Amino acid sequence: MTLSNMSVKQIGDKLKKKEISAVELTKVYLGRIKKEDPKKECFVTLWEAKALRQAGTFQKKQDKNGLLSFLAGIPCGLQDHICTENLSTEAGSVILKNFIPPYNATVVEKILDRLGIPLGKLRMSEFGMNPDPIQCGAAQSVSKGWTVYSLGSDVFGSVSIASVFWNIAGLRPTHGLVSRYGLIASSSLDQIGIFANRVEDCAAVLSEIAGQDPRDPLSASFTVPDYTTYLRKGVRGLKIGFLAGAEDDAKVFEKQGAEVKEVTLSLLSYIRPIYDILFSAEASSALGRYDGIKYGYRSSHGNNLSELYTRSRGEAFGSEAKKYVLAGTHILSSEQREIYNKALKGRYLIAKESEDLFTHFDVLLMKGNPKEDDLCLLPALTGMPALTVPKGSRSENGFYGIRLMANRFQEGLLFQAGHLYRSETGGAT
Amino acid sequence: MKEFETIIGLEIHVELATSTKLFCSCSARFTREPNRNCCPLCMGMPGTLPVLNRKAVEYAVRVGLALSCRIERFSRFDRKNYFYPDLPKGYQITQYEYPLCKEGYFDIDTPQGIKRIGIAEIHLEEDAGKLIHLEDGFSLIDYNRAGIPLIEIVTEPDLRSAEEAKIFSEDLRNLIMYTRASDCKMQEGSMRVDVNLSVREKGTPDFGTRTEIKNLNSFRSVARAIQYESERQIRLLKSGKNVLQETRRWDEAKGESVPMRNKEDISDYRYFKEPDLPAIILSLEEIESVRKTLPSLPRExxxxxxxxxxxxxxxxxxxxxxxxxxxxxxxxxxxxxxxxxxxxxxxxxxxxxxxxxxxxxxxxxxxxxxxxxxxxxxxxxxxxxxxxxxxxxxxxxxxEDPEKIIASYGRITVKDAGQLDQVIEKVLKENPKAVADYLGGKKKTFGYFMGEIMKETNGRADTALAKKILEKRLAFLYNNNNPIKEG
Structure with missing residues (x-):
């Protein structure tokens, strides 16, 4: 077994038994990254010294207290819009050039507290606004074996899209389960996501990074379970609704004792326009703070205040950011208000339909897709969790795995179903 | 001759006296050291999230109750989007659609009697920072004020004169200070008054075009600005011209208001629900428990x-x-x-x-x-x-206790027994009736004599000594049964 194939738990066991030291492990990962990503196309910042220092700290503490957490000693990656104290965080945008936040995101704090070992910051599209999976360094890093898991974010369904594209597992947690403090978001629809090779790794990481945060007023008071206990529960008796196209996958569950039934979503065609409207509106406001005054990029051509604004923003924002700022500004203008209000109403109806669906079903099953579709936006609009599961064997082409959704805070069900799917389709467990 | 009346509504911003800011734990105390009370959140850094200071809600509710408002059990925040360097996030978090307090009133004492002024609403919002313009064309920004909790009190257009507006503002200030929700220091900017003013011919039902006057930092400027603006508008109408809807800035030194921006310049603030904050839900119990913290108010x-x-x-x-x-x-x-x-x-x-x-x-x-x-x-x-x-x-x-002061004060002054004796003799001589009363058994008269002695000595008599001498004198008179005769 090579290191790159091991799960969070397997590595944890090796560390515990001292078959490998955290420093050695970190060196292996750093070496691989330096060799395979020499131009820093995936790791925009590599924290060599810092990672090795953290590994050293881990070793000292391990000698005293033993392993304390799933994350302890595990090398990981952070997408570059997750704020890291005193370390460059540019969120893929020129406007945040050389921005160094004086604070850590809550998830970073949790990883560091648990003696996890972040190796550096990962490439992303500007503010993650483009869900093109090629630009998703978080998924890429996991797929290439450069990190054991990486944290990124879900914007325009990017967790699901990139997971399928890179053939790894990806989780978008329930809104409010993982603190968003320190996530450079363009809208409240954005959510921190977990990328890992396996479903069980997503479960382990979620168990550690979830939980109420006094710094995020929308984080929920919820007792976080050990999600890995759900992994081997199987699906017997679970009610699984599937959408057209996922018939074959449904059979995998049916064979293991789940009740499966095809379902339809009547409001499917409204999902994208509603997402577009709400996202643009919020992004136009959220990006207002990038004005060249306080931090980040400032144009040297501004001769007066108004010019300083337009030049700084004009020169530094990319086309995606400009597109959404323009669209959002238009949508929120008093003349166009109705559009925004209708989208809010539509979002409510869509969430309602999904909730109704989950009174009859435990899990919603759909086909994975490496490209944008409407369904990948459903978790963001409903605040519900989604897990993308790669098919167990990587050899088959054209088969993209599945996407699972459950009601809010029902991540346990997703892990139950997802883990089973992966092992049934020949994946390592 | 046409007669005009002035219609005035006020918008009053009051900084709440919470110890921390509205959405972060930075100190909200006034300080002269620039950018002392700042954190990533109040500097508008990305990834930070606002966390509501419940104390600010409580203070706002206090003012709302003092102004007989309906306290809304559901209210929430909106974003007001605009660009200005003192606004770190590119938007202000305020309450637009669902304010915290609505439909109250405040009774003021005008020379014509008590007048009830309607309060349309009170909403909670964050303050912006402060720009300091230097002479060389550069500007500096101080974000100490950014994020300090404010309430904006919006009155109905019920005021009719500069005097009424001044009385209202002063009484309102007293009332708010009563609730301890703010120190209302106008010179430090913790209370700011904006005036909305229009004029109309007396007897007509419709309001005229109104202007808004800003930068009023004393009650005196409120009154002066209203006087000026009212006269300016009447003059315009009398000469057949129209009043332009605009925002004007009061120049206290020149004693006039000057246009700041007109209707076309008024930005579209693109208000929408603040997505990062949950709504403010208040239970009846919470509102009642705030009511209990209110003291008996000025009018009462x-x-x-x-x-x-x-x-x-x-x-x-x-x-x-x-x-x-x-x-x-x-x-x-x-x-x-x-x-x-x-x-x-x-x-x-x-x-x-x-x-x-x-x-x-x-x-x-x-x-x-x-x-x-x-x-x-x-x-x-x-x-x-x-x-x-x-x-x-x-x-x-x-x-110190006044008794103590008198005692020590007395000792250093008149404790000359001879001098006191003279005074006492004089007092007794001048009050034959009282002496007779005393000798007749009305012992209470003793106090009267003591008072007279104090009067004579400007209170400087040593009480104990005076008492002693007085007793002696009276005893002497009693023993001799020899009342002092007139003349």
Whole structure:
């Protein structure tokens, strides 16, 4: 077994038994990254010294207290819009050039507290606004074996899209389960996501990074379970609704004792326009703070205040950011208000339909897709969790795995179903 | 000749006196050191999230209750989007659609009697930072103020004159200070008044075009700006011109308002629901528990002073205008049971002294019990008024019991037995009837003599010594049964 194939738990066991030291492990990962990503196309910042220092700290503490957490000693990656104290965080945008936040995101704090070992910051599209999976360094890093898991974010369904594209597992947690403090978001629809090779790794990481945060007023008071206990529960008796196209996958569950039934979503065609409207509106406001005054990029051509604004923003924002700022500004203008209000109403109806669906079903099953579709936006609009599961064997082409959704805070069900799917389709467990 | 009337509505911003800011734990205290009370959130750094300070909600509710508003059990925040360097996030978090308090009123005392002014709403919002423009064309930004909780009190257009607006603002300031929700220091900008003003021909039902006047940082400028703007608009209408809808800036030095921006420049603030914050949900119990923290308010106290203690209107109003003063007054009365006398002292000597020393009552550390004692001493004629004032002056500085002051004061002054004897002899001579009463058995007259002795000596007589000599003299008269004859 090579290191790159091991799960969070397997590595944890090796560390515990001292078959490998955290420093050695970190060196292996750093070496691989330096060799395979020499131009820093995936790791925009590599924290060599810092990672090795953290590994050293881990070793000292391990000698005293033993392993304390799933994350302890595990090398990981952070997408570059997750704020890291005193370390460059540019969120893929020129406007945040050389921005160094004086604070850590809550998830970073949790990883560091648990003696996890972040190796550096990962490439992303500007503010993650483009869900093109090629630009998703978080998924890429996991797929290439450069990190054991990486944290990124879900914007325009990017967790699901990139997971399928890179053939790894990806989780978008329930809104409010993982603190968003320190996530450079363009809208409240954005959510921190977990990328890992396996479903069980997503479960382990979620168990550690979830939980109420006094710094995020929308984080929920919820007792976080050990999600890995759900992994081997199987699906017997679970009610699984599937959408057209996922018939074959449904059979995998049916064979293991789940009740499966095809379902339809009547409001499917409204999902994208509603997402577009709400996202643009919020992004136009959220990006207002990038004005060249306080931090980040400032144009040297501004001769007066108004010019300083337009030049700084004009020169530094990319086309995606400009597109959404323009669209959002238009949508929120008093003349166009109705559009925004209708989208809010539509979002409510869509969430309602999904909730109704989950009174009859435990899990919603759909086909994975490496490209944008409407369904990948459903978790963001409903605040519900989604897990993308790669098919167990990587050899088959054209088969993209599945996407699972459950009601809010029902991540346990997703892990139950997802883990089973992966092992049934020949994946390592 | 057409007659015009002026229609005025006010928007009053008041900084709440919470110890921390509205959405972060930075200190909200005023400081002169720029950018001292700042954190990533109030600097608008990305990834930070606002966390509501519940104390600010409580303070706003206090003001809402004091203004007889309906406290909304559901309210929430909106974003007001615009660009300005003092606004770190590119938007202000405010309440637009669902404000915290609605539909209240405030009764003010105008020369024509009590007038009820409607309060349309009170909403909670964050303050912006401050720009400092340098002479060389550069500007600096101080974000200390950014994120300090503000309430905006919006009145109905019920005010009709500069005088009414001034009375309203002053009384409102007193009321808010009563609730301790704000210190309302206009010079530090913790209370700011904007005026909305239009004029119309008397008798017409519709409002004219209104202008908004900003930058009013004293009650005097509020009154002056209204006077100026009202005259300006009437002049325009009389000459057949129209009033332009615009925002004007008051220039206190020049005594005039100048246009700031007109209707076309008014930005579209693109308000929408603040997605990072949950709604404010208040239970009836929470609202009631805030109500319990409210003291008896100025109007209630003023009416009580007039009704129960018969104070003249002016004194009652003056005392009730400040919570500290009213509390002090009531405690003084509690001790001496002489509300009239206490009111004279409080509105007279106490205020005079505070003014002189440039202190507020809370800072003076005065003990109302001692003032009460002093008032009783005067009432018992153990002190004359003028002496009492001198004792008060000492008391103000030393915070000592007046009895103690008198004792020590007396000892250093008239303790010459010979001199006192002369005074006493004179007093007895001048009051033959009282002497007769005393000798006839009315022992209470003794106090009267002591009072007269104090009067004669300007209160400087050593009480113990005077008492001794007086006793001796009276005993002598009694023993000899030799009343002093007239002449």
């Amino acid at each position: 106290r003023m009416e009580r002073y007039r009704r129960e203690w018969n104070l003249p209107w002016n004194d009652a109003k003056l005392i009730a205008s400040s919570r500290a003063l009213a509390d002090f007054y009531e405690k003084t009365v509690q001790y001496c049971r002489l509300p009239k006398e206490a009111s004279h002292w409080v509105t007279g000597e106490v205020l005079k002294k505070l003014n002189e020393k440039k202190l507020v009552l809370e800072e003076s550390d005065m003990d109302p019990k001692f003032l009460g004692k002093l008032i009783l001493l005067v009432k018992e004629e153990r002190l004359t008024g003028s002496v009492a004032k001198k004792i008060f002056d000492i008391m103000f500085d030393t915070k």
